[in-house]
Amino acid sequence: MMKRLLPFVLLAGAISPFACAAPSALPLDDRQALIEALLERMTLEEKIGQLRLISIGGDMPRERIVEEIAAGRIGATFNSVTRADNRLMQEAALRSRLGIPIFFAYDVIHGHRTIFPISLALASSWDLEAIALSGRVSAIEASADGLDLTFAPMVDITRDPRWGRTSEGFGEDPYLVSQIAGTLVRAYQGQRLSAADSVMASVKHFALYGAVEGGRDYNVVDMSPQRMHQGYLPPYRAAVEAGAGGVMVALNTVNGVPASANRWLLRDLLRDEWGFRGLNISDHGAIDELLRHGVAEDGRSAARLAIEAGIDLSMHDSLYLQELPGLVASGEVPMALIDQAAGRVLAAKYDLGLFHDPYLRIGKATDDPAEVNAESRLHREAARRVARDSLVLLENRQRTLPLRKDARVALVGPLADSHVDMLGSWSAAGVAEQTVTLRQGLEQAVGDGGRIIHARGANVTDDAQMIEYLNFLNWDRPEVIQDPRPAREMIDEAVRAAREADVVVAAVGEARGMSHESSSRTSLALPASQQALLEALVATGKPLVVVLMNGRPLQLGWIKEHADAVLETWFAGTEGGHAIADVLYGVHNPSGKLPISFPRSVGQIPIYYNHPRLGRPYVEGRPGNYTSQYFEEPNGALYPFGYGLSYTEFELSKPRLSQRKLNRGQPLEVSVTVENSGTRTGATVVQLYLQDLVGSSVRPVKELKRFEKVMLAPGEARVVRFVLVEDDLKFHDVRLDYVAEPGEFEVQLGLDSQAVLSERFELL
Ligand code: BGC
Secondary structure: OOOOOOHHHHHHOOOOHHHHHOHHHOOOOOHHHHHHHHHHHOOHHHHHHHOEEEEOOOOOOHHHHHHHHHOOOOOEEEOOOOHHHHHHHHHHHHHOOOOOOOEEEEOOOOEOOOEOOOHHHHHHOOOHHHHHHHHHHHHHHHHOOOOOEEOOOEOOOOOOOOOHHHHHOOOOOHHHHHHHHHHHHHHHHOOOOOOOOOOEEEEEEEOOHHHOHHHOOOOOOOOOHHHHHHHHOHHHHHHHHOOOOEEEEOOOEEOOEEHHHOHHHHHHHHHHHOOOOOEEEOOOOOOOHHHHHOOOOOHHHHHHHHHHHOOOEEEOOOHHHHHHHHHHHOOOOOHHHHHHHHHHHHHHHHHOOOOOOOOOOOOOHHHOOOOOOOHHHOOHHHHHHHHHHOOEEEEEHHHOOOOOOOOEEEEEOOOOOOHHHHHOOOOOOOOHHHOOOHHHHHHHHHHHHOEEEEEOOOOOOOOHHHHHHHHHHOOOOOOOOOOOOOHHHHHHHHHHHHHHOOEEEEEEEOOHHHOOOOOOOOOOOOOHHHHHHHHHHHHOOOOEEEEEEOOOOOOOHHHHHHOOEEEEOOOOOOOHHHHHHHHHOOOOOOOOOOOOOEOOOHHHOOOOOOOEOOOOOOOOOOOOOOOOOEOOEOOOOOEOOOOOEOOOOEEEOOOEEOOOEEOOOOOEEEEEEEEEOOOOOEEEEEEEEEEEOOOOOOOEOOEEEEEEEEEEOOOOEEEEEEEEOHHHHOEEOOOOOEEOOOEEEEEEEEOOOOOEEEEEEEEO
16 A cells, blocks of 8 residues: 655645655554654654643743744643634644644533533433533534544542532442443544544543542542442543543542552553553643642652653643653653653544644634634534433422413522523633523513513622632633622512512522532532522512522522422523523423432531441431431432432333343343323433342442433333343452352332332342
């Protein structure tokens, strides 16, 4: 086969000296040979340049970045989101001695220009097709802006809603999150990673970041290997198995060793055991942080620890550039390690198709969009569809919902007309003004005939310290803007609106910055300003619909008791207002289910449904001494994992098993009939949990193993069949062997994790 020339030499218009020297020696169609050929020709400085991922808009001025790229001292950048910007940098890369293209990364977490609901909300849909749609649209939009790689999916399991990044992950369950992890990797990366509309996924934050002690961000993680393998590692592995090109390493320690310096984690587990061949990326400034962790005495040893542990690409790098040359010169770091890391960066570029066409996702200047935020670039229909799916109906007394279109609605609350909060955290290139607020959604839904009486009612918070924090977080544009009126005056206005109305819709919860990186909370209560508003509204006696907007489970005991209906809407994205209006008016029947337990109080944390069994378990309805409980309140969650209501009712039959005794290797079919016994078409999620009744180590009370979302017309019934295989019965025993032990198992079927019907079988 004829060897092709590196086309970027031609495209760039500037022949690189290296290419002139030996163009025919570049085997462009053979990945490994090309990487080896390049490594052979690269200087140490150029190799180290490949290991540097530099932030646009960070400390380094843009002109300097362009110069550094042209000098071959930067391998990739992140945070630039237009083709024009990226083209300038790619041109600089092609002017470098070897003309090696760079790639462009960004945090595309739940949408790019079109913002989908936050990840926790996506998980609430339990709809892998909807989640895939959000990922595919994100990839299409991001790649159309010249981006090659996203720092997603973020699959950190958390059992602690105090953690601000709870919003960014998919909840508490390893099975559900693993399914989502694989789905999103495939959606981002498309059929071929080298396609113009694919972006590389880099799963994060490896590993266990969601288990930071006390839910305090960046805090330590200390965990038994069994718990790790059983409860926290599966989603990362699922992403790797789905072919994720990258892994971003966590900022926390893992059993005493920071993840960024953790050879066991990054080499033994990730590479040797799981077979990961892609790119390891450190988190922002993580290598420098090894000094503050106190595992490196200086920058030199931090750089050495990181490269030895297996960090290929150093985000926001300073130390690799400064220290690796000296470390290699002294022989402390072998050249082979540098080659390995640089080779992986080159391989990622190869897989992304950049050696064949460095402008694959950047295109020609003449094709650049005239307006990057043009309405025509958005995918509103997809965003609305996915957002509707992600809403969870928590309460609906006396069928308060859906609302009648002719009802007079008092719409109150600080989030009712907020554009920026609709975006949620990590909103990529989303534009606040392009979101549909709840007020806009309701007004459009009712048209001229209806009456929406709007009154803000309260600020998100009146706590000056909190406001300062939230606005500091978004220093480029303060986004928590106070209504200057006294709280009493605002509440009075809302109460007047309520009195004029048939029903009150109160949009309350968190400003988006309250559920974000570093935004850990000690309280899950509504801020006092909003609580006071709700109390005044309840006192009017008008039916109260609480529309929650928040990025983590909140403490909802009071709301559960006093509101007539409660809809959890998280932060619903660009089309949030339309999607919520669709559900409030019954155009769409809600079908979301919680992907995380809602505690009654902070004191119950960590709370999670798949708890190991205990010697003195608390028995519901049988309070007493010497059982595992808090004596002030019941043990269970206020709203359990998997819970969510519908406007219709569903009945589930007892599960039927294909056999009671199972030989190893034999599949087990579990079938169940689900019927829509209500009067509206609707969807629900049939959930299958498994309990291993006796194990060589203590087994959880249940674990999710399968689920299926089913849409049924009124009166319609369907048989849902699940097939379990031996792997589903396995766990990591005390020796960390992955085994299915003989004995009895219980299959539990339900529409949430608690109200289940069960049957048993025996593994022989
Ligand atoms: C976060 C990462 C993110 C990175 C780049 C860090 O602070 O922990 O999740 O990808 O910044 O924006």
